Amino acid sequence: MTFTNRRVSIRDLRPLVDGGRFPAKASVGEAVTVGADVFGDSHDLVAAVVGWRPEGGTTWREAPMAPLANDRWAATIEIEEPGRYEYRVVGWIDRTGTWRRDLAARLAAATIEEVDLAIGAGLVREVAAVADATDRRRLSELAATLVDATIDAADRARTALADDVAATLARHDPRRNATTTEPVGLRVDRARARFSSWYELFPRSAAAEPGRHGTFDDVIARMPYVRDMGFDVLYLPPIHPIGVAHRKGADNAVHAGPDEPGSPWAIGGADGGHTAIHPELGTLADLRRLIAAARDHDLEVALDIAFQCSPDHPWVTEHPEWFTRRPDGTIQYAENPPKKYQDIYPLNFETDDPEGLWTALRDVFQYWIDQGVRIFRVDNPHTKAFEFWQWCLDDITRRHPDVITLSEAFTRPKVMKELARVGFTQSYTYFAWRNEKWEIEQYYTELFETDVVDYFRPNSWPQTPDILTPYLQHGGRPAFVQKLVLAATLTANYGIYGPAFELMLHEARPGAEEYRSNEKYEIHHWDLDQPHSLAELIGRVNAIRHAHPALQQDRSFRWHHVDNDQLLAFSKRAGDDVVLTVVNLDVNWRQSGRTWLDLDALGLSDEERFEVHDLLGGVTYEWHGADNFVEIDPHVCPAHVFTIRPRPSGAAT
């Protein structure tokens, strides 16, 4: 350590992921609050700025930080281009500010001495020396005035204490002996990383008529239906050749019949592996047309990346060193002893050829990126090495900052967070299993109100082809609607697996939390025009999401108290736009209660009268203050999605 003149400490930077080992996440159109404890020794005032720039850039853009309380400082920044950035905080003793504070005290006590003004003149001259021409002239004049003994000392002090003087001095502070933090990484993703609505469908079940294997063209034909529901991401399960060896049959049967199509996640066969297309779906040219057609429908295609191989995958023979070989010479299949999954060969991340394996996997992403795909749902990332993901996602997003990856892990909390830290853009959550008020509150409080919000972007799914909870199995339409509204309003990113969701498919294979006749193992034909379909309601919910910026981000999330354990209330806010959601968690009975609103979170004052307009139900209520009555019948609609409107000042009270 060398001898220094620094006197300011900067601690506890936010956002900061694992002490700065990983970049924090932000997105285009999202205000990021940078916070830090900034304080000096003694009682001198300090000043601080946050600076940011593209990683390794040469110049810093800066925003002044403002003090909150208890030596905490903050500034809000917004970055307009996706990419890698870094930020830092610079703090210094505010010498002119301290002098002016003391001068004001001396003025009030009438104890100003000539030397006090001379000290100020010296400080002002120091600032003038580094100011632009205009300000230099102004400040030089001020310095001269301060030591002009022909003017009354109190009058000279008052001149120095003018507000515009403070601003001019702050603008050019030479920051003597400033303290500068190490730069902290900030990854700025495009806006869709923050706000997206996913719809999953199996292309092979997309044929208009029963009995035919669906194709990419059938998916194109389905697009108006998906677009009309207001989704923006169309996610397709794996589109690759499916293995024949140990192929699974209907309902996960150990052996498939001769005509059974197998699971799309058993990747690889005679027609190729992770960069090939299952012939019955179409050609690469067809896929490219599909990607283009999606764009025309305001949709974006997400592909599935499942890094595992069927025994027929070309890599098994080309790169046996990427798999685990057993003492008997066979390749190790997936197991959860005593269960065996002989149709799947996991990759061995303890291979002697990590470079070969890692680059091959990275090249799979690259191949589909080259076809125009920019969104990937990644299957079971927690069964691959974290350091691989860190390298791979870093490599890809540095070259393609618009790539979005969704981590499909429903494993332990620390592992799910690690995957987000190492670079996944979005993450599946425990949403499907959080049904009680206390557990929903606990979970989303952790996601939104701790530092998890700086790296983990939750994407809430009520169900997936693998997950059909008892809640949806038995809750009926109220459960489906309630989960839809919760997913769509709790988190800015959400998705459903369709058409199973909108058709409220709810029959499970006995003993499993999984669909009966699961589409993973067989081709379905869907009759979309059923009267009970939720498609119209879904369209309304997505339209609300698109119309309300409040629902397009997570950082403003706030809970509101309701004195009924079946009623859950929370709000989000973006500028003037405020959305307050109240949900009845009871799928059977009408519930009522009294709110105790966090009025500050809603931008309301204590005694203000305001209107809450239910964007779902269309009804408007007049509310007043924190305490209001709310009642919800789940058989009418299990949720209110309120927008808040202060009452016009001329309205009767």
Add this chain to the structure above:
Amino acid sequence: MTFTNRRVSIRDLRPLVDGGRFPAKASVGEAVTVGADVFGDSHDLVAAVVGWRPEGGTTWREAPMAPLANDRWAATIEIEEPGRYEYRVVGWIDRTGTWRRDLAARLAAATIEEVDLAIGAGLVREVAAVADATDRRRLSELAATLVDATIDAADRARTALADDVAATLARHDPRRNATTTEPVGLRVDRARARFSSWYELFPRSAAAEPGRHGTFDDVIARMPYVRDMGFDVLYLPPIHPIGVAHRKGADNAVHAGPDEPGSPWAIGGADGGHTAIHPELGTLADLRRLIAAARDHDLEVALDIAFQCSPDHPWVTEHPEWFTRRPDGTIQYAENPPKKYQDIYPLNFETDDPEGLWTALRDVFQYWIDQGVRIFRVDNPHTKAFEFWQWCLDDITRRHPDVITLSEAFTRPKVMKELARVGFTQSYTYFAWRNEKWEIEQYYTELFETDVVDYFRPNSWPQTPDILTPYLQHGGRPAFVQKLVLAATLTANYGIYGPAFELMLHEARPGAEEYRSNEKYEIHHWDLDQPHSLAELIGRVNAIRHAHPALQQDRSFRWHHVDNDQLLAFSKRAGDDVVLTVVNLDVNWRQSGRTWLDLDALGLSDEERFEVHDLLGGVTYEWHGADNFVEIDPHVCPAHVFTIRPRPSGAAT
């Protein structure tokens, strides 16, 4: 980033101060729990150890970590010599453990295949290759048995599943592809850093007879009195020559009369500065005798380090560059505008000669260290640069690991924590001003139950020469006794300023929270033999502290609920020794309530009957479970200091 085979992540290490920028603090005789999130990809088991060594050492001592819950792992270590250490965590895939777990599942399902045993044999051979001779033979035999087809496969599996096999395998795991954290600094102080009882007295007021300036010999004569109260640190305010220029008079008067002695904190005069001794106190030889005499009385002398100068300090002429010079050529005195402290010149840490200033200040410590002093109470450290302290305290404690420094800052919370981070051993606290139950709970929860406990060692003082709160001014004997018991049982480090404390001096200078006729500005004569003196009670409290290891550390601190806002209960525990303190905060009225004890913290089971024996009052009560009645009359004794004794199993219930 290079390609690796690592599969284990280690995150969120504890203790960790500011991401590892500062060492965490531990002490001799103190168990330190090292915690970390340790997890791998997939479902394989992991194993982890914590390693530690002297900083920059060549070999690591190790302790195995055990899993708690939610992927959290921990190990407790204890270091026996003061000094600088570093620790790290190593984690790896527990390949033999995973294999054994899976083997047990296969055994239960009767699905063991030869290949499963052959895989195990290979893993066991890998361990054998790095084991000591005895274990190598055992493991080689096991490997041979595993592939011995003449033995029943289930029997072979059972052999591998024996407990001692697990221990042998774990002992020699080759830790393939292990993940190792960066080393984290750990500063181990001697035991007194953790557990100390301070007594402050002004030597010049120590004369046996009135009207005479006290000397070091008078302090020696006072030692039996201090020792009999059970203190172990005898802290002397500055012993240096006192400036004459602008000397303060009695009660902080701006001008001193000709015979007034001045404040010991106005350091420096014709007789020298920070390394000189005020002639009326004695000589350096006298001080050395005092230091030796203290040792004979089981006391250790603490000196005051106040880095500020009177206008008469030799540095003012020898090193004017270390002070701030004003435009009129004069040196800047201390100010809090409009208040002026013309008797004090602050040092300027923005001097052009930081090396000269820093080393001169460091040499002040060194000078007194060379005289045998090892404890320093540092006056107003927050008015000196943090980076100076970091350098100075690091430099000193590396050469003298037994040096203890107490930070005398009562400023803002973040600044007090920063001083602890940069290296102060102990810190004064807001204890004197925390009187209500909620604010005591809030404050000590922050100190003990957050990461603050890893670097900030609180030292609780009910009063100091500068601080006499309204609570003590008006609370009478109950307030003094209650603050004494709280200071002595809340924190392992505490102190009092005497004899003002034991004589319950409580008259304040009007308009100030400070003693009337403050000893800082005048010489007192103390009549110690007053019947109301708390000396005997203090002796009893300190004896309890010495007899109970539970009170000699802070890390085991736990609150206990009492359903009365005037009753505060908390416990500490060290091994079998448990101390539960219950205090009545109401200085006027008897208060009663029911406890809801944290039985786990007390080492008790749910329905256990036990005795609580009041070490202060001598009474024993029989309690049962969490819910017990407690009543305290502040005029008898405002606190119980209970030791907990499980009832002998033979006792009637």
